[in-house]
Structures are given as structure tokens and as C-alpha cells.
Amino acid sequence: MSRRDSELATAGGAPVRRLDELRRRLRQTGGRGRKLRGLAEILAPYRWRVLAMFVALVAATAAALAPAPLAKLAIDQGIRRHDTAALDRIVVVFLISAVVYGIATYAQTYLVGWVGQRALQDLRLKLFAQQLPDTITLLANSLRAGSSFLQGIELVTREGRPPISEEFTRVVREMSLGVALQPALSNLSRRVASEDLELMVTAINIQSQVGGNLATVLDSIAFTIRERIRIQGEIQTLTAMQRYSGYVITLLPVGLGFLLFLISPSYITPMFERPPEALGLPLGVIFFAVGLISMGIGYLLIRRIVDIKV
Numbered sequence: 001m002s003r004r005d006s007e008l009a010t011a012g013g014a015p016v017r018r019l020d021e022l023r024r025r026l027r028q029t030g031g032r033g034r035k036l037r038g039l040a041e042i043l044a045p046y047r048w049r050v051l052a053m054f055v056a057l058v059a060a061t062a063a064a065l066a067p068a069p070l071a072k073l074a075i076d077q078g079i080r081r082h083d084t085a086a087l088d089r090i091v092v093v094f095l096i097s098a099v100v101y102g103i104a105t106y107a108q109t110y111l112v113g114w115v116g117q118r119a120l121q122d123l124r125l126k127l128f129a130q131q132l133p134d135t136i137t138l139l140a141n142s143l144r145a146g147s148s149f150l151q152g153i154e155l156v157t158r159e160g161r162p163p164i165s166e167e168f169t170r171v172v173r174e175m176s177l178g179v180a181l182q183p184a185l186s187n188l189s190r191r192v193a194s195e196d197l198e199l200m201v202t203a204i205n206i207q208s209q210v211g212g213n214l215a216t217v218l219d220s221i222a223f224t225i226r227e228r229i230r231i232q233g234e235i236q237t238l239t240a241m242q243r244y245s246g247y248v249i250t251l252l253p254v255g256l257g258f259l260l261f262l263i264s265p266s267y268i269t270p271m272f273e274r275p276p277e278a279l280g281l282p283l284g285v286i287f288f289a290v291g292l293i294s295m296g297i298g299y300l301l302i303r304r305i306v307d308i309k310v
Contacts, residue, residue, distance in 0.1 A: 060104035124163050131164040133222045140218040196225045239306040246302035
């Protein structure tokens with residue numbers, strides 16, 4: 001290599017290194033984005049409980065922080081007005097705060113445990129469903145190679161990844177203890193609430209009774225499962241904008257009202273004054289209630305429209 005070529009290579013090394021560094025950062029960012037999207041998909045069925053958990057957290061925080069300024073306000077008013085009942089109000093404030101804090105903390109702890117447990121269960125079921133088509137194909141190829149079905153299951157336990165390898169390991173362990181194939185597969189289907197697995201178990205049970213080419217049947221089931229997963233992914237992609245539009249339309253008025261209350265409380269407080277009033281409540285409260293109910297109905301309608309079953 002000539003001196004000029006070496007100089008050009010040295011000069012071009014810095015941009016290449018920067019480009020490699022940029023690609024590495026983009027891959028890391030993409031990985032974090034996929035993890036966040038995966039977490040959002042797992043928690044999506046429990047969004048109302050997650051919202052309740054957030055409300056409980058806010059209530060517990062408010063109950064912990066509110067007594068001191070409220071007590072100071074009550075003492076100041078009692079000193080200015082020579083009111084001896086200020087101490088009673090302070091005691092009531094602290095008692096109410098303690099009760100609210102206890103209830104909110106208990107609710108938050110319960111919701112965190114419940115949502116966490118169900119999210120882990122759903123994550124395990126999702127991983128199982130993703131691994132099931134490849135596992136069925138592996139079983140079909142094992143049968144074509146001349147192995148028995150039990151040997152195919154043992155191959156899955158060795159070559160597969162958790163959680164599907166763990167579940168089939170339990171099947172092998174049950175069969176080694178004397179349980180027949182059909183009851184062991186029925187126990188597997190009962191443990192794992194998966195329609196695709198139930199379809200596979202039903203096909204195996206029917207084939208064991210009437211005969212036929214089980215490898216071809218398993219290939220057809222694997223193809224059906226893969227197509228269903230592909231169609232579900234396309235539906236999620238096509239309806240993503242509508243689903244997030246429902247979130248924005250529902251939360252935007254609430255967030256905007258809270259922001260206006262923080263910026264200018266005098267702009268919101270007249271809504272809670274009377275007159276005017278109706279049904280014994282300030283008219284502004286009724287407007288707020290009607291608005292929240294309307295937004296909730298709209299959100300449920302949007303979710304119903306985009307919830308397409310496959």
C-alpha cells in the first residue's frame with residue numbers, strides 16, 4: 001500500500017468509527033424501544049388497574065404531604081379569629097390523612113402484586129405461544145426422521161428454550177412415572193391456557209385413535225398458528241393509530257383541565273360555586289361528570305371498534 005493510500009485510510013478511519021458508534025447506539029435505542037413496547041403490550045389488558053395503582057400512589061402521597069400545610073393553615077386561622085376549635089380541626093385532618101394513607105397504601109400494594117403476577121403470567125404465555133410453531137415443526141421433523149413421538153418431546157426438552165422446554169419436561173416426567181401420553185398432554189393443555197396448544201393436543205389424540213400421518217397434521221397446525229400470529233401483528237399495526245387516538249382523546253381534556261387549574265385556579269374554581277346549581281350540586285360539577293362519562297363512553301367505543309378477534 002502506498003503512502004497516500006495509508007493516509008487516506010487513516011483519515012477515513014474516524015468517520016467509519018463514528019458511523020459504527022452511531023449504528024451501535026441506534027441498535028441499543030431500538031432494543032430499549034422494543035422492550036418498552038413489549039411492556040406496554042403486557043400491561044395493556046390491566047390498564048385500569050394500573051391507573052388505579054397510580055391514583056392510589058397519588059392519594060398516598062397527598063395524604064402524607066397534606067397534613068402539615070393544612071395544620072398550619074388551621075392554626076393561622078385559629079390565631080386570627082381567636083378560634084379554640086382549631087386544634088380539633090387539626091386532629092380531624094391528621095385522622096383523615098392517616099385513614100386515606102392507610103387505604104391508599106394497602107390498595108397500591110395489592111394492585112402492584114396483582115398486576116405484577118398477572119403480567120408475568122401473560123409474559124410466560126406469550127413466550128410459549130411464540131415458541132409453539134417452531135416446536136410443532138420440530139416434532140414433525142422428528143417424526144419424519146423415524147423417531148417416536150416421545151423421542152420428539154425429549155428432543156424439544158433438550159433443544160427448546162423456556163418456558164416451552166420446561167412444560168414439555170413436565171410431560172416427559174409424568175410419562176416416566178406411568179402416565180399415558182393423552183392424559184399427560186391433557187394436563188399440559190390444562191396448565192397452559194392456549195388455544196393453539198389445545199388444537200395440537202386434540203389433533204394428536206384424534207390421530208392416536210384413527211391413525212394417519214401425524215407429521216403432515218402438525219405441519220398444517222404450525223402453518224395455521226404462524227398465519228394467525230402474522231395476521232394479529234398486521235391488525236395491531238393497522239389499528240395502532242386508532243388505539244392511541246383513544247388514549248389521547250380521553251386523557252387530553254383531563255390533563256388540560258389539571259394544567260389550567262395549576263396555572264390559574266381562579267379559572268376553574270367558579271365551576272364549583274353555586275349558584276347556578278341543579279340537583280343540589282353546582283352546575284359545573286354536573287358538567288364535569290357529564291364530560292367524564294362521555295369521554296369514557298367514547299373510549300370504550302373506540303376500543304370496541306379496534307378490538308378485532310382472529
